Amino acid sequence: MDRVDIIEKGKLLIDWASKEMPVLKIIRDSFINTKPLAGLKIGACLHITSETANLVLLLRDAGAKVFLTASNPLSTNDEIVTYLKNYESIEVNSKQGETTQEYYENIKRVIENQPDLIIDDGGDLISTICTEYKTIASKVIGGCEETTTGVIRINNLYKQGKLLFPVIAVNNARTKHMFDNRYGTGQSTIDGILRATNVLLAGKTCVVAGYGWCGKGVAQKLKAMGSKVIVTEVDPIKALEAVMDGFEVKTMEEASSIADIFITVTGNIKVITDKHLKKMKDGAILANSGHFNVEIDVDYLEKTKISKRKIRENLEEYIMPDGKHFYLIAEGRLANLVAAEGHPATVMDMSFANQALCLEFFAKNKSKLKPGVYDVLTEIDKKVAYYKLSSMKIKIDELTEEQQKYLESWNLGT
Ligand code: ADE
Numbered sequence: 001m002d003r004v005d006i007i008e009k010g011k012l013l014i015d016w017a018s019k020e021m022p023v024l025k026i027i028r029d030s031f032i033n034t035k036p037l038a039g040l041k042i043g044a045c046l047h048i049t050s051e052t053a054n055l056v057l058l059l060r061d062a063g064a065k066v067f068l069t070a071s072n073p074l075s076t077n078d079e080i081v082t083y084l085k086n087y088e089s090i091e092v093n094s095k096q097g098e099t100t101q102e103y104y105e106n107i108k109r110v111i112e113n114q115p116d117l118i119i120d121d122g123g124d125l126i127s128t129i130c131t132e133y134k135t136i137a138s139k140v141i142g143g144c145e146e147t148t149t150g151v152i153r154i155n156n157l158y159k160q161g162k163l164l165f166p167v168i169a170v171n172n173a174r175t176k177h178m179f180d181n182r183y184g185t186g187q188s189t190i191d192g193i194l195r196a197t198n199v200l201l202a203g204k205t206c207v208v209a210g211y212g213w214c215g216k217g218v219a220q221k222l223k224a225m226g227s228k229v230i231v232t233e234v235d236p237i238k239a240l241e242a243v244m245d246g247f248e249v250k251t252m253e254e255a256s257s258i259a260d261i262f263i264t265v266t267g268n269i270k271v272i273t274d275k276h277l278k279k280m281k282d283g284a285i286l287a288n289s290g291h292f293n294v295e296i297d298v299d300y301l302e303k304t305k306i307s308k309r310k311i312r313e314n315l316e317e318y319i320m321p322d323g324k325h326f327y328l329i330a331e332g333r334l335a336n337l338v339a340a341e342g343h344p345a346t347v348m349d350m351s352f353a354n355q356a357l358c359l360e361f362f363a364k365n366k367s368k369l370k371p372g373v374y375d376v377l378t379e380i381d382k383k384v385a386y387y388k389l390s391s392m393k394i395k396i397d398e399l400t401e402e403q404q405k406y407l408e409s410w411n412l413g414t
Contacts, residue, residue: 010050010083014057017050020345022391023353023384024054031062036360038063043115045107045125046146047075047337048094051348053083055119056090058356067113069106070094071121074330075337104128111136117359118143118165122291123153130157130164137164142362142369144168144355148181148212149267149291155373166369168358173376175350175384177213184343186217188336189263189289190225196314196329196339197285199261202226207259209252210266211238214289218263219247230255232271252276261285263335264295271295274304277326287329289336298332314339353384 018025031037042064046052056066068090070076076096084090091113093106107125111133120126120143129137142165145151151169158167171177190201206227208219219229219242231247232255233239239249250258252271256279264271267290274297288295302308305318311327314335318326330338342348357380362369389396399407406412 006079006082007086010053010077010079010081011087013050013077013080014053014083017345017348018054021051021054021349021352023349023387024058024356026387026391027353027356028058028061031058031356031360035063036363037117040064040116040141040363041113042066042117042119042359043110043113043125043129044068044119045071045110046119046121047071047342048080048092049075049077049337049342049348050080051342051345051352053080054345055348055352055355056084057088058352059359060088060090062356062360064117064359066090067110067115068092068094069110069125070098070103071124072334072337073098073100073103074333075342077341108132114139116141117362118167119146119355119359120144120150120154121146123150123157126150126154126163126167127157130162134164140165141366142166142168142359144170144358146170146176146351146355147291148177148214151373152267158371158373163371163373165371166362166374167372168361168374168376170351170354170358170376173354173381173384175381175388176354176376180343180347180351181213182217182220184217184347185214185265185289185336186221188340188343189214189218189265189287190221191341192289192314192335192337192339193261193263193285193287193329196287196312196335197327198312199285201261204228204260205230205258206261206263207232207252207255208247209262209264209271209295210268210290211235211242212265212267214265216241216245218265218289219245222263223247227261230259234266234268253279256280259284262287262296264288265290266295267291269294270297273297274300277301277320278322280324280326282324283327284324285327285329286332287335288332289334291334293332293334296328296332298328301326301328350384350388353387354380357383 157163209232231242232252256276314330329335
């Protein structure tokens with residue numbers, strides 16, 4: 001493809017996604033008039049997809065200068081980068097398949113532009129500013145964190161006294177995790193597995209490690225495709241929830257020898273290790289949809305393998321000393337974003353609407369918040385839901401005055 005075709009393709013992808021992002025459109029139309037981010041610089045570390053492009057264009061139209069960098073070395077869509085850079089004056093230097101060194105150089109480039117506001121996905125941008133660029137961090141008005149793993153990291157940074165500006169945990173908004181994590185990760189993980197392998201899921205035994213919002217989504221979609229699903233958990237309450245949702249619950253050790261496909265979505269490290277791999281069947285498929293590539297012990301596969309070859313796009317075969325073959329999707333990085341295209345625009349619409357409204361909130365409330373981790377205001381969360389429902393032409397009932405009063409009282413009993 002020549003450069004003009006690449007740019008045209010980027011634009012088509014962005015326009016296509018925008019059709020499923022009506023909430024962003026409402027906000028963009030309003031921000032074009034009110035310019036709530038006028039004169040502000042935004043540093044954004046996000047998966048560079050057509051949905052992200054729609055967010056950064058909204059922020060640019062709201063008056064901000066946007067510096068964008070990738071939140072994963074493999075999830076960048078180069079056509080989107082080329083279009084944003086050449087036609088929309090968005091500063092972005094990331095590329096698909098960049099090295100870890102290039103990944104951090106690009107993050108640092110964003111920071112050196114001294115952003116006033118931050119959007120992060122995974123915590124790499126916020127943690128780098130707070131630890132390596134303290135002077136710049138002290139001038140940041142606020143940041144927004146997109147993902148479960150990022151919120152955990154930023155909370156830990158705060159607990160250690162190292163968080164230097166307020167951060168809103170966008171992931172904690174109900175209009176974010178109940179839809180993006182559950183339906184988005186659910187569908188896009190299946191999409192990634194299918195694009196990488198084209199295996200039939202019906203009749204396969206699949207292990208889903210982790211039954212948080214993402215794990216619930218993946219398990220639900222696999223069940224709908226006819227797979228037998230085994231859930232592994234460390235939290236007894238989530239394990240019980242999985243049981244009552246109709247899934248088998250086992251330890252990873254028990255499940256190892258039974259399953260055909262393993263999917264990790266825990267947000268933790270070393271969920272599948274040598275002890276599990278040694279028990280797995282020949283031909284087992286391994287995928288991860290947790291934020292970082294730490295859930296499957298890829299180092300062990302690399303160090304122990306007899307040989308390795310690429311079978312298909314985003315699928316590598318490892319031959320182990322005992323003669324078994326394992327098939328690893330997307331190097332153990334986010335299967336849904338590397339082997340597929342991430343969450344569909346319909347759910348990113350709500351996640352990114354929260355981001356845009358939280359940045360507006362920061363711009364209106366400069367220096368009012370101390371460093372710390374904050375939830376999205378309920379009024380923002382509800383506004384996003386109302387906008388989404390109205391875009392679907394769905395009306396809902398309203399509390400009557402009498403009902404509202406009843407909910408605020410205690411004296412009416414049996
Ligand atoms: N995270 C998961 N899916 C995504 C998408 N489509 N765009 C940006 N970030 C994402």
